[in-house]
Amino acid sequence: MTTMVSHSGYLTVRAVRALVRQPVFLIITLMQPIIWLLLFGQLFSKVVEIPGFESTGSYLDYLTPGVVVMTALFSSGWSGMGFILDMERGVMDRLLSSPVRRGAMISGPLAYQAVTTVIQSVVIFVVGWLAGARFPGGLVGIVVTIVAAILLASALASFSNALALLLRSQESVIGVAQLLVLPLVFLSSAVMDIRVAPEWIQTVSTYNPVDWAATASRIVLSADPDWYEVLWRLGGLLAVAVVVGWLATRAFRTYQRAA
Amino acid sequence: MSVQPGPATALSMSSATPAIEAVELSKRYGEVQALDGLSIAVAPGTVFGLLGPNGAGKSTAVKILTTLARPDSGSATVAGIDVLRRPDAVRRAIGVVTQRSGVDPVATGRENLQLIGRIHGMRGGEIKARTAELLDRFELTEHADRPARTYSGGMQRKLDVAMGLIHRPQVLFLDEPTTGLDPEARSQMWQEISRLTGAEGLSILLTTHYLEEADQLAAELAIVDRGRIVAAGTPEQLKAGLRGDAIVVELADEVATAKAATALRAVPGAREITADGHTARARVDAGASALPAVLAGLEQAGVLVASATVARPSLDDVYLRHAGRAFAAAHEQEVA
Ligand SMILES: Nc1ncnc2c1ncn2[C@@H]1O[C@H](COP(=O)(O)OP(=O)(O)OP(=O)(O)O)[C@@H](O)[C@H]1O
Ligand SMILES: [Mg+2]
DSSP states (O other), rough: HHHHHHHHHHHHHHHHHHHHHHHHHHHHHHHHHIIIIIIIIHHTTGGSSTTTOSSSSSSHHHHHHHHHHHHHHHTTTTTHHHHHHHHHTTHHHHTTTTTTOOHHHHHHHHHHHHHHHHHHHHHHHHHHHHTTTOTTTHHHHHHHHHHHHHHHHHHHHHHHHHHHHHOOOOHHHIIIIIIHHHHHTTTTTTTSSSSSSOOOHHHHHOOOOOHHHHHHHHTTTTOOHHHHHHHHHHHHHHHOOOHHHHHHHEEEEEEEEOO | OOOSSSSHHGGGGSSSSSSSSEEEEEEEEETTTEEEEEEEEOOTTTTEEEOOOOTTTTTHHHHHHHSSSOSEEEEEEEEETTTTTTTTHHHEEEEEEEESSOOOOOSBBHHHHHHHHHHTOOOHHHHHHHHHHHHHHOHHHHHHHSGGGGHHHHHHHHHHHHHHHHHHSSEEEEEEETOOOOOOHHHHHHHHHHHHHHHHHOOOEEEEEOHHHHHHHHSEEEEEETEEEEEEHHHHHHHSSSSSSEEEEEEEEEHHHHHHHHHHTTTTTTTEEEETTTEEEEESSSSSHHHHHHHHHHHEEEEEEEEEEEOOHHHEEEHHHHHHHHHHHHHHHHHH
């Protein structure tokens, strides 16, 4: 167990170090959400006035946790690329012929994804706050929002990893990042209160983990959060992350067997 | 313990547990039978050379022995450990340098080494010392803190080998370690490999396309073609297996070519006689003892001889005999 944790740590450090050395990647993943926040925050500042849009504060208050969730989703969709690059560079074979714990090869990238999500979320909260957003839920609200974002990011990262391991192509990973993420976002209340959307979208969003994360965050950031509403959604996110994580482990075994 | 590579070690092999033993390994990739019943045994503390044309199955064998792939049938042990039953224990005992580099380009040379050391459970001070030692030995100290992305191909290859050694493995797999190295770096690598088997008692499975490398380093070698062993033994045994030495006579005068050929044909035991221009060749069972008869025959026929040499069969001859045309083609590609 301790070996598993330390091996996972070595692999996380390796990935974080790469991120620090090439900060451009981090900056790029942050450009998009900041543009969303500042541009859409302005552009749609009036949407809160639409009847049915339930928000006590400004649209920016509403949008900030949505952008946190969205950003976690966008960057975790690329997770599988790490495996693809390692396969292409022979690093994968080097690791697989070493006594590195197989579980660590799955959990290392997830831990790295979590680190990335924390950095991104903090930056977005700060930018949102500077632009005028306020979070009555305070620090607890912010921490729980980040936890929700991490759970969501883990689930999608595992999915991306599983596809990378099974299909071994950059295209499959790009496919997830591009094709899956946007619909998931727009079929949720990440950027828009779902109650002003058509009926079918509302129904779909009830089953959409992205909506669970966005809604739970928004509730927990409000002045007097209803914890029941927050916790069942977090539980749902955890369950999804565990199931997809398990699938990724299976994909890893398939990859090894297929060698 | 110091074990000198050589025929003596090879002969005592049956008594000691082999460092590597593969029995009837077979592996199919779709239409391609990559391995077709390959068996080898590597004596501890020696270099075992695996030769063969492109696509012969050398890397596939290495992948199976290093737990990276599973055979369809057959069995294998490395350091006495069953590869299929206890892959984890095998991974702790081996160092691996795959044909394709396994260097992380974003990490520095030092970080690449340290990661593998840590995975093998080495501790801080130990890793530090060992890393410095290997960087020094492979002349990478100067470049140790630069991302490996900026290394030349040869430097990356050296780093690869160092990464295979960091944890002091019992058995080392080197899949074409010297491909892409300049002649000086290659001969340094040869020295290093000899030193590892000599002073450190390491057992090494080496694949290579350089016959000279196999000849110099390997206590024993096997030629693989289409997934099976077509010839095996010590370099000496293999050469001796090619019956006969070559006698090459340089003629002083081109006019005598035909006469020389006729004279050679009259020598008892001489065969495969060819003559053109200034050179006449023949193959005989024992070169040194046949030489006087050859020279006497030529003198009788009135042929003036500039020089005469006896050549033992080279490993190239052995290789060409067993893995023929495929090698010539592969070699041309490499030279081109
Ligand atoms: N993963 C794979 N998928 C499909 N075919 C493969 C795979 N790996 C190897 N092969 C095939 O198996 C055969 C043996 O390949 P292998 O790499 O073992 O040859 P090799 O002796 O190492 O050749 P080289 O000298 O070129 O490195 C080849 O025909 C190759 O195309
Ligand atoms: Mg090969």
